[in-house]
Amino acid sequence: MREQMQRGERKRVTGSTAAPQKSNLKPTNSIYWRQGFDERMRGHEQIRSAVTRGAVEAGWGDQGGEDRPLEWVRVRDVDVLADLLGLSTNVGQLQAAKEELKPWLERYPRLSEILQTWAALRRVRAMGPDSWRSWRDALHVLDALAARPGEDQVIRVLSGRLFSDTKRIEQLLPQLDVLSGGGLASRPRGKWEVLKTLGLVKQPLPLMVAGAGTILMQQGPDCTIARPYVGVAPRNVRGLAATPAWVLTIENLTTFHMAAEAMTGRTDGLVVFTGGMPSPAWVAGFRRLTEQLSQSATFYHWGDIDVGGFRIAARLQEVALPAGVSLQPWLMDATAHGCGKKVSDSMRDAMRATAIHAGWSMLEELPALTLEQELVEVKLPDTARKQGKSPDGE
Template sequence: MVDTRRPVLCGWVDAVLREQLGRGERKSVSGSSSVPQKSNLKPTNSIYWQQNFEERMRGHGQIRDAVKYGAVTAGWGDQGGDDRPLEWVRVDDVELLASLLGIATNATQLQVAQKNLEAWTDAYPRLIEVLKAWERLRRVRGLAPDSWRSWRDALRVLDAVVAMPGEDQVIRVLSGRLFSDTKRIEKLLPQLDVLSGEGLSSRPRGKWEVLRTLGLVKQPMPLLIAGTGKILMHEGPDCTIVHPYVGVAPRSVRGLEATPSWVLSIENLTTFHLAAEALKCREDGLVVFTGGMPSPAWVTGFRSLTGSLPTTAVFYHWGDIDVGGFRIAARLQEVALPEGVSLQPWLMDVTKCGRGNAVSESIGDAMRAAAVRVGWSELGELPSLALEQEQIELKLPESQ
């Protein structure tokens, strides 16, 4: 907590002392026995010489007070008498300097964060990574240890998700219940992404990629299915798949009375509609809309729908040729497919499309890594090009 009784420092003095506090903390973390580097104020372009005479003189007194306090040491010019210029400042005691500035050291903030987040460290390995990063003076998504309250709120959200496995929850309803603020969860995206993601260094995911993966949705979504046959339901009459498609509650599905030779999951709604129309009069395939990143409820319904299909059925996924599209495929492979089934790419090789939008090499790397994660090693050498699936001409698989 800031001590309101401390004197208001000159802007340049505050900047120099904060610079020294940072250097002192970094030396402490590194374990080096050498003294921190001085703030050299001799150059004419330094912050010190950018001040007018009166401001420099006012700051001199504050620097001398900091020296008397034991927080820093300072060096002065040989010439000039009482007005001799300040040449350098170096931290002497990190804790005293932080006290003088009215702020907590990183070590103090970290101690508070560790104490308040301790209850979750065993359940969430990513939290330990966050705490270790803070210990090394690294921010996580721009957040320092003093942001621990937001991480605690994100952990409460994850607890609520874990308590209802395989189900979706309406995000603003859950947010209102947990925080009396219907939009609070949507303000916790960086924290939720890190805590539920692949690691601190992984590329940030999009809003709904994070939320839907956790089962946090705007509203409950039906499982949209195109093809022929009958969807077996847990309650009520079974549902015949009519043209162009039907929608059912994922948790109500218990199976499928049909034997399609292939199943195609599609990321985007527009393309799903086109595929559903094109499937008319064909009985060999099943097309299912993922709604972007598949949610836990969707996964439960899809597994129930396809779990008893013949082992000869081939599973394909068609999504955008971008990081999100390949991440969706990776999630499908990891959690949604029947045991022992490998997901196959459908129209997701940009080299066969003859066009694409250039992306940065880092994004290209993320795309290729996600493709390899699915098991699509043949796509691990893709060029750094992206393409939305709506830009690709519709084509459906043929019977095997």
């Protein structure tokens, strides 16, 4: 009868006037004939009750007297059937979801898309309207983050404060991804890509910088960039007393350490660790660090050659760079390295689309290869830029 309830709901959503398809129970491999005799008899009583209530109509075999076998069932009234089964209809669940999520509709446009999808009997990340409580929790998280823009919050501390459960936010990853991402049909992002973009971190992270110069601080003494690098609280950064010819942001920690060591004896550039996907606090600190360099420095990014790496570049271009600056790729063309891991064409297409979103049209013909940053030999940008070589560093 659950199958018939679903068919009845689809009929109601589509507005079809045709009768729903019967559930044919004649085949010996149907669920009806896989039940034992006593179970079938109990089912018969339920079907007769449902017929009496007008929930379904049923057809019985010609032979067998009072124990005639059931041959088919078809829904007549979805609401009555749902009541008999002790279930909520999609309409009822959707109404509850709309009512409970209404306070957030104007502030979070993606929510309307979710409700429309549920109304069409489709699911969002395998969740239907009966999951509205988890979406409400995710919206409470987004509200708490919006109340402190440009800051990072420790995920388990915030989770404990909001829900008295330090791990609750981590259970809301699909909801947070959809509500803050590129659309219901977009490819799911990795856990920390979602959380760090929102400003949810394991612990506060420093802004780590290698190069030459002095980081000007909001409070306390200014910080000379020592060798091989220094780390400062992003919120305390006020600016930079130096004029590097280039700034290179690096996605992964191992590569940042190697690049910092390669900076020994160099004073022409600045290498900055993004910590993977940059968080709001990192973005705010980096903008203050580099805001006076828009006319004097070339900005590069070096990360993994994969969708995540290009997404980081796109975010840097969108929110982290000084006004009027275009971010350039550094060592992020797999064809230049002669190696990589083969991936599907759909993954390649996603990489190309994300690279173009970052403003890197020169990479629109990327091959179906990914390559981790740690597998690429460290090179620094200065000589390549001065000699007019391509901005991907080769």
